Amino acid sequence: MIIFLNGTSSSGKSSIAAELLRELDTPFFHMSVDAFGAMRAVERTLELDVPAQQELLRRTRAGFHRAVAGMAAAGNDVVMDHVLSEPWRLQDCLDVFEGLDVVLVAVHCPLDVLERRERARGDRTVGAAAQQLQEVHRHRLYDFQVDTSAHSARQCARAIKEFVARPVRGRVFDELRGRARGHDPSAT
Template sequence: MIIFLNGTSSSGKSSIAEALLEELDTPFFHLSIDAFSAMCAGEKAMALPEPELAAFLRRMRAGFHRAVAGMARAGNDLVVDHLFSEPWRLQDCLEVLEGLDVVLVGVHCPPDELERRERARGDRIPGQGVAQLESVHRHGVYDFEVDTSTRSPRECAQAIREFLDRAPRARAFDELRGRARRHDPSAT
């Protein structure tokens, strides 16, 4: 199973993921796009000219998606911490995660709280989370949703665990994949 947390920067995905690892009955791995990004020499990457940097970041994110698929296909249960801030990311995940059990969880947080968290953290670009709000949730379909401004990470994790106990077999990823195929019948 893949529990896929999608939300803006500073929305609380990583905190929920950590709490989920403690809440779930069986061992899960936490795979985070931020941790994946930290595996390279950031200064060198950020010094690349814009077209090269964009290509580098796209390759890295596509590699992350394939690493998630590889871990799951090897039989591992995962909590994935990512964001669909570009349409291709969702489409790529729909393709490479096909055939896997993905529970898509929307992690929501209002703009004022995102800005407060960015200021408190000090390691985020001010306004980044708010700027991502529309694009990250544009697809509009989730299996389950949480609001981190009204629940703690632990409470969100408990709600997700409770949802998993009664979750229907039909998944948001299946619906989104079907939409993509209806829009582009040549899509695989």
């Protein structure tokens, strides 16, 4: 199983993931897009021109998707935190995660709280979350949603744990994949 946490920067995905690792009854791996990007040589990245940096970041994110898929395909359960701030990222995940059990979870947080968190952290560009907010949830379909301004990371993790323990009737990821391939579920 992949528990896919999607939300803006500073929305609380990593905090929820850390709590999920403590709360879930079986061992899960936390794979974060930020941690994956941190494996890259930052100094060398900054030496590149903007188009080369953008291409490197695209390849890094595509590699992240494939690493998560590889872990899950090998039989590992994964909590993935990501920012679907560009349409290609969702499409790539839909393709790469085909055949895997993906629970797509929206991590919401109001803009004023996101900006306050960005300022408090000091390691983020203030305004990054605002730029991501429009695109991150554009697809609008989720298996489950949490709001980190209304609930603690532990409360969100416990709610997600409770949700994933329920019997499965179908996953939103499969519906999104079908729509991307031209299948209209409302027509059947």
